Amino acid sequence: MKLFQKLIAAPALISLASGFAINAAEINSTDLSDYSNSNDLVSLGDFKSDTLFPGDWAYDSLKDLTNSPKFNGNSVSRLEAAAELNNLIVGGEGLMNGAAIDRLSDELGSELAIMKGRVDGLEARVNTIEAGSFSETTTMSGSVGFLIGATDSATPANDKVMMEYFYEVDLNTSFTGEDKLNIEIETGNATGVGVGADKVGLDWGSGNDDTLKVSDVNYTFPLGEWKVAVGESMDASKTWPNACSMNNMVDNLGDCGAGNSVDLGGDISFSTSRGFGDGWEIGLGTSANDGETTKGIFTEEGADYYGIALGYERDNYGFTVAYSDKETATYTGLVGYYSPEELPATISGGIELTDPKTGDNKSQWAIGISTEVGEGTLSLNAGTNGPIVDDAEEIYAYDLSYEYPLNDGMSITPFVYIAETVSGTDDTTGAGAFVSFSF
CATH class of the missing domain: 2.40.160.10 (Porin)
Structure with missing residues (x-):
């Protein structure tokens, strides 16, 4: 991903990991203003799922697999849990903990799919903006x-x-x-x-x-x-x-x-x-x-x-x-x-x-x-x-x-x-x- 793309996509990724939605207006760009009503943006309405609590098998499993400070005895949203699971998958831990990762992926599959789809959609739109805003030559x-x-x-x-x-x-x-x-x-x-x-x-x-x-x-x-x-x-x-x-x-x-x-x-x-x-x-x-x-x-x-x-x-x-x-x-x-x-x-x-x-x-x-x-x-x-x-x-x-x-x-x-x-x-x-x- 190019630097400009990273600068635009970073707020989306941060908001996904923290359980908050990205607000397109905060980017302060005319080219992005039309995105605020787009179905390709992440919104809180996409994540009205239950919270994970200590004692839940998914919570305890992620706590054992990751050193994330999020699992410190307080509850986490399913979206936060999905973000941590995604980090494990990208980092290769799934090769060593295949059964646990597969079960967590089934449990949090909806959240993982939404995250991937929304970020891919945002990156595609950023590519369109970048291609039209500055000459490649x-x-x-x-x-x-x-x-x-x-x-x-x-x-x-x-x-x-x-x-x-x-x-x-x-x-x-x-x-x-x-x-x-x-x-x-x-x-x-x-x-x-x-x-x-x-x-x-x-x-x-x-x-x-x-x-x-x-x-x-x-x-x-x-x-x-x-x-x-x-x-x-x-x-x-x-x-x-x-x-x-x-x-x-x-x-x-x-x-x-x-x-x-x-x-x-x-x-x-x-x-x-x-x-x-x-x-x-x-x-x-x-x-x-x-x-x-x-x-x-x-x-x-x-x-x-x-x-x-x-x-x-x-x-x-x-x-x-x-x-x-x-x-x-x-x-x-x-x-x-x-x-x-x-x-x-x-x-x-x-x-x-x-x-x-x-x-x-x-x-x-x-x-x-x-x-x-x-x-x-x-x-x-x-x-x-x-x-x-x-x-x-x-x-x-x-x-x-x-x-x-x-x-x-x-x-x-x-x-x-x-x-x-x-x-x-x-x-x-x-x-x-x-x-x-x-x-």
């Missing part, structure tokens, strides 16, 4: 996270201990078996541990000011050899290959330092990709990033994104090269990973070049390694602390984390990081831990 997954962290930086106002949370629900529905309608709902209060004038933050959580909102709605479907996705608040790179596998903590190290090219971002977006065999895959995407404003989508006033990515992947290595145009600048990025067969580790990294329409060119890079240590995963990453203007002083960021699984649905990740700032000011350092729940 819809799945739900979710995650919750709690983070506590502290920073020490050149900006005293940022030196604080903070606690944040994040909650997300992901709903996926298929209509053909090959398509997927995805809806993501999230909330959180993450303001970013360490975020401020030093421009250092963690790649974690969501700053929604405790407001539950739909963060993404998109639909993915096949079109010939292509996989196509369209959506609101969707990255234009949603379907693209992406060979970055870094487990970074500092936000500026995200996407192997190529967060403007390989991970195109966007708002009202179109994304498509297809494979060509032998590990090759291409992705295309475009987005109107001002779709929610009065500027409209794909207008001269709006900010539109365009991009392309090419990926190649084998069993233990892969790479992705991408190019994007985001109105004010173009970006070229390269990311990749390598998992040596002789080592239980994955090396991942990338580089991105920025060519702004005005101003100087910039570049950034990141590299990291992840390896299994005990039951968890240890990750060490380093790279430039954001895009650096050519010929300018380079500043770097470093982070170290260890993800340890507490069980199948929980993990804890302690971390430390250092983010350099320009010469003459103190670096930003931080430490903390977060716990993640997946369901």
Whole structure:
């Protein structure tokens, strides 16, 4: 019996065992309200039989066969006795006490039959409700996270201990078996541990000011050899290959330092990709990033994104090269990973070049390694602390984390990081831990 069925049927079973009728109105469900007058429900009228008293052979026999506290010298209803007898039958005691069980079954046969018939009828009706109330092709997954962290930086106002949370629900529905309608709902209060004038933050959580909102709605479907996705608040790179596998903590190290090219971002977006065999895959995407404003989508006033990515992947290595145009600048990025067969580790990294329409060119890079240590995963990453203007002083960021699984649905990740700032000011350092729940 499924969980929902058990939740509905449990009151019926409890009421049967205690001699009381289940009241459908107490379930407080519109779908069950019509059951109150149904002949398939258990009612007290079904059980107007005599009570069993100490000294009755059936009472004494059940007392000898079971350790139930019901047979404590007080009378019991025949329905209560039938419930205890049913427990004996289900538990297998009838194999050892066949004659006694057979005689009790004959004595309480009417009550046993009513119990079975009524519960089976209720379960059948619950099956009908469940089948019609939620799509069998819809799945739900979710995650919750709690983070506590502290920073020490050149900006005293940022030196604080903070606690944040994040909650997300992901709903996926298929209509053909090959398509997927995805809806993501999230909330959180993450303001970013360490975020401020030093421009250092963690790649974690969501700053929604405790407001539950739909963060993404998109639909993915096949079109010939292509996989196509369209959506609101969707990255234009949603379907693209992406060979970055870094487990970074500092936000500026995200996407192997190529967060403007390989991970195109966007708002009202179109994304498509297809494979060509032998590990090759291409992705295309475009987005109107001002779709929610009065500027409209794909207008001269709006900010539109365009991009392309090419990926190649084998069993233990892969790479992705991408190019994007985001109105004010173009970006070229390269990311990749390598998992040596002789080592239980994955090396991942990338580089991105920025060519702004005005101003100087910039570049950034990141590299990291992840390896299994005990039951968890240890990750060490380093790279430039954001895009650096050519010929300018380079500043770097470093982070170290260890993800340890507490069980199948929980993990804890302690971390430390250092983010350099320009010469003459103190670096930003931080430490903390977060716990993640997946369901």
